Amino acid sequence: MSTRKYSRIAALCALGTASALLAYLLLGDVEKNLVYYWDVPELLAHGDAGKGAVVRLGGLVRKGSVVWQPETLNLAFSMGNAAEGDVPHVRVQSHGTPPQMFQEGMGVVVEGSFNGEIFAASRVMVKHSNEYRAPVDGQRPQDLYKTLAKDQD
Amino acid sequence: MGRFLDLGLFIIASGLLLLGSIWGLWIAPPEAMMGDVYRIMFVHVPSAWAALMAYTTCLVASVIYLFSGKSGADHVAAASAEVGLVFNALLLITGSLWGRPTWGVWWTWDPRLTTAAIMFFAYAGYLALRGAIDDDRRRSTWCAVVGIIIYADIPIVWFSVKMWNSLHQLQSSPKTMDPAMVTPLRIGAFAFLFAFLWLVRRRVVALRLRAQNDILMMNEGDPR
Numbered sequence: 001m002s003t004r005k006y007s008r009i010a011a012l013c014a015l016g017t018a019s020a021l022l023a024y025l026l027l028g029d030v031e032k033n034l035v036y037y038w039d040v041p042e043l044l045a046h047g048d049a050g051k052g053a054v055v056r057l058g059g060l061v062r063k064g065s066v067v068w069q070p071e072t073l074n075l076a077f078s079m080g081n082a083a084e085g086d087v088p089h090v091r092v093q094s095h096g097t098p099p100q101m102f103q104e105g106m107g108v109v110v111e112g113s114f115n116g117e118i119f120a121a122s123r124v125m126v127k128h129s130n131e132y133r134a135p136v137d138g139q140r141p142q143d144l145y146k147t148l149a150k151d152q153d
Numbered sequence: 154m155g156r157f158l159d160l161g162l163f164i165i166a167s168g169l170l171l172l173g174s175i176w177g178l179w180i181a182p183p184e185a186m187m188g189d190v191y192r193i194m195f196v197h198v199p200s201a202w203a204a205l206m207a208y209t210t211c212l213v214a215s216v217i218y219l220f221s222g223k224s225g226a227d228h229v230a231a232a233s234a235e236v237g238l239v240f241n242a243l244l245l246i247t248g249s250l251w252g253r254p255t256w257g258v259w260w261t262w263d264p265r266l267t268t269a270a271i272m273f274f275a276y277a278g279y280l281a282l283r284g285a286i287d288d289d290r291r292r293s294t295w296c297a298v299v300g301i302i303i304y305a306d307i308p309i310v311w312f313s314v315k316m317w318n319s320l321h322q323l324q325s326s327p328k329t330m331d332p333a334m335v336t337p338l339r340i341g342a343f344a345f346l347f348a349f350l351w352l353v354r355r356r357v358v359a360l361r362l363r364a365q366n367d368i369l370m371m372n373e374g375d376p377r
Contacts, residue, residue, distance in 0.1 A: 004222055010294060011215075011216055011219030017305075018302050019305075021302070022308055025305075025309055026312065036262070036263050036264055036318045037320075098257065101187065109320050123258070124257065125257050127320055129322055129323075130322040130323045130324065130326075131330070132331055132334050133185045134183070134184070
């Protein structure tokens with residue numbers, strides 16, 4: 001067999017392998033096993049299986065639910081798939097300063113464990129959407145950096 | 154001719170980079186939630202596009218090499234993988250710098266970040282393989298095969314944010330962005346496109362010269 005023919009077969013095999021890998025990852029069952037976070041209904045649906053284990057939970061910070069104590073650095077808030085209205089939600093407690101952008105209505109992903117009532121988060125991450133907007137009149141985004149300092153005054 | 158092309162690409166790339174930086178840093182408005190932190194997007198997103206473009210070039214050149222056996226295609230594959238890796242590194246670094254103030258973490262094993270890291274290590278491995286095989290023909294053939302297989306990760310990187318729950322946001326589009334932010338992003342994209350073309354051309358020329366040099370050396374060392 002000539003070298004040229006051999007390398008063409010190699011090309012086709014490589015393309016086949018790459019396509020098969022891709023098809024398996026995109027269309028196969030792998031999708032279900034790769035879970036970065038659960039949303040609140042998924043966590044609750046797992047029942048006892050979701051309790052105690054270290055998991056990530058994603059959702060929106062419920063309006064009017066945030067309690068932040070700057071003296072003790074204790075943070076508590078509720079999260080669910082909607083920031084308002086009657087949807088399942090879970091109470092989250094964490095210790096430490098949250099990221100600057102943490103606020104009501106914001107998307108968050110928390111790491112920790114759920115005991116059935118309280119989700120004890122060891123890490124709170126803020127999820128930014130793909131929307132980028134200029135500030136409206138009177139809004140000063142630079143103030144975001146100063147709010148933490150103000151709280152400590 | 155080639156020299157003018159090189160000089161032209163270099164001037165266009167650096168001119169656009171300068172213009173994009175000035176526009177992105179001073180003319181574009183701050184973001185309502187993130188303030189100035191978002192401006193790293195004008196480098197981060199073009200890095201991602203340039204890396205994907207470079208790796209796609211590597212794929213196409215690898216296929217062409219295997220079908221034609223032309224060493225020029227092998228040089229293009231090698232050069233674009235090298236340049237892609239640089240953009241990929243820039244992508245991971247700028248993403249991390251943005252992630253710390255925005256998400257609150259430098260790194261997390263989210264699907265987009267994980268697949269982008271796999272992409273980085275796959276192409277680093279590809280370049281290591283290029284350095285590990287001495288025989289020209291064997292190196293070119295093996296690397297072309299590897300260059301095709303590892304490309305399977307690139308569509309996954311692209312679709313990861315749509316397929317799985319991730320911390321990384323979806324792709325932005327002009328609809329989800331303030332029009333005043335779209336212009337510097339476009340300038341950045343073209344700056345990186347021309348930088349990519351310039352870098353790949355320079356590397357291809359260098360690889361070709363090295364290959365010619367190897368042939369000359371071999372002939373000189375020939376005892377006949």
